[in-house]
Amino acid sequence: MNRQFDYQQELDALHFTQEQKETIAARAAQAAQAQMAQKKHHRPVWRTAAIAAALAVVLAVGAGASGVLRSAAEVLGPIFGASSAQTEIIDKIGYPVGASDTDNGITITAEAVMGDRYxxxxxxxxxxxxxxxxxxxxxxxxxxxxxxxxxxxxxLGGSHGGSWFVDEVPGDDRVQIVQTVSSDQELIGAGATAEFENLYWWDESKGESVPVLEGHWKFRFDLDYEDSAFTLNGGQTFAQNGMTFTIDEITLSPVAIKVDYTVDQEVEWSNSGSGQMADEDQAAMKRYFENVEILLTKTDGTVVDFSGAGGSVSPQDGTTVCSKGTVFSQIIPVEEMASLSVGGVEFSLEA
Structure with missing residues (x-):
């Protein structure tokens, strides 16, 4: 696929007034000159400075904002932590996005992204x-x-995640949607499509959802950010539920964790076909996956439990290959990590 053609298609799909077009052209030219003098950070060759500068301006104007993208720290800090150490991490790994779509007088914008390898x-x-x-x-x-x-x-792989709403200023004209994605394949540089349809609120008294906003929003952007992860080599084993678990690899960062391990027995699914997980399948999930404890101890003695992380369970040639990972609710600087325990196997992190 020709990436320059993809870029032109995305520009053609945006609509602006003549005044906005003139503003975009003038500011893109100025920004391109400034960008040419700066170093690039792991970007594909086809993204020349002029294209990158022009796209940033186009997305900012398209979002209906003041013409300037909000910084990653401004967007992510109030949600994932705004201490000086946390802000420093966001400044290093987070990136503003600015892609958006508008329908029925409502605009949804992908403001910023951060993460690690997975x-x-x-x-x-x-x-x-x-x-x-x-x-x-x-x-x-x-x-x-x-x-x-x-x-x-x-x-080309499996993924899972979660989402929640944040209202930084109750009563104003906006709310935030926070979405996390965890995958068994590398995410950095991958294309993403955001699609949302209608907004509801849950009426607890009636036990039903009530419409708030109607509309359909769909747009594309890239998961473009700096990798913040480091790897702990595996090979260690632990036993539970009559089985042996071998830790293959641990990927850890200030924002997330991913633990890969192999069980020496192959999981057997019931294949009930009912659309609901059978009791025996739930029991198997606990034995192979849910009961695997993942605990991170911080230097202040606080223990953070990630045993409830999502992931995958895959039977493979007489064994079961599992991957368990999640995005942290708050950034944890590496210097605040003391140790990690997986199934009782301890990894010192203070070095």
Whole structure:
């Protein structure tokens, strides 16, 4: 696929007034000259300085913002931690995005992304274009639901994740959607499609979802950020449930963790075909996956439990290959990590 052709197609899909077009052209030319003097950071060759500068300006204007992309720290800090150490990490690994779509007077924008080799966190903003309050009185961000595919990452592998809403300034014209993606394949540089349809809130008293906003939003962007992960070599074993577990590899970063291990017995699924997990399959998931304990101890003595992380369980030639990973709710600087325990096997991290 010709990436220059892809870029032109995306530009053609955006719509601007003549005044906005003139502004884009003038600012892109200025930004391109400035960008040419700066170092590039692991970007594909086809992204020349002029294209990168022009695209940044186009996305900023297309989002209906002030014309300047919000910094990654400004977007991610209030959600994942705004201490000086956490902000330093975001400045190093996070990137603003700015891709968006507008429907029915509402714009959804992918504001910023950060992550590591196998995990990513994306923050979207849902904004009412006329500046009026986005949510009705009495509706909180915690009760919101959105339909659609969310963030679909174009990779040849499995992935899982989660999402939640954040309302940084209650009563204003916007809320944030935070989505996380964890994968068994590398995510950096992968294309992503964001798709959302209608916004609802959950009425606890009625036990049903109530429409808040109608619309359909779909756009593309890249998971473009710096890898923050380091690897702990495997080979260690532990026993539980009458089986032997071999740790293959651990990938750890200030923002996420991924643990790969192999069990010496092959899992057997019931294949009930009912659409619901059978009792015997739930028991197997606990034995092979859920009961594998992952504990991170910080230098202040705090223990963070990641045993509930999602992932995959795959039977393979008489064994079972498992991958368990998640994005942290708060950034944990590496210097604050003392040790990691997987199934009781201890890894010292203070060195």
């Amino acid at each position: 995990n990513a966190a994306i923050v979207y903003t849902v904004c009412r274009d006329d500046g009026t309050a986005l949510l009705p009185d009495g509706v909180s961000a915690e009760s919101l639901l959105v339909r659609g595919g969310g963030t679909d990452v174009q990779i």
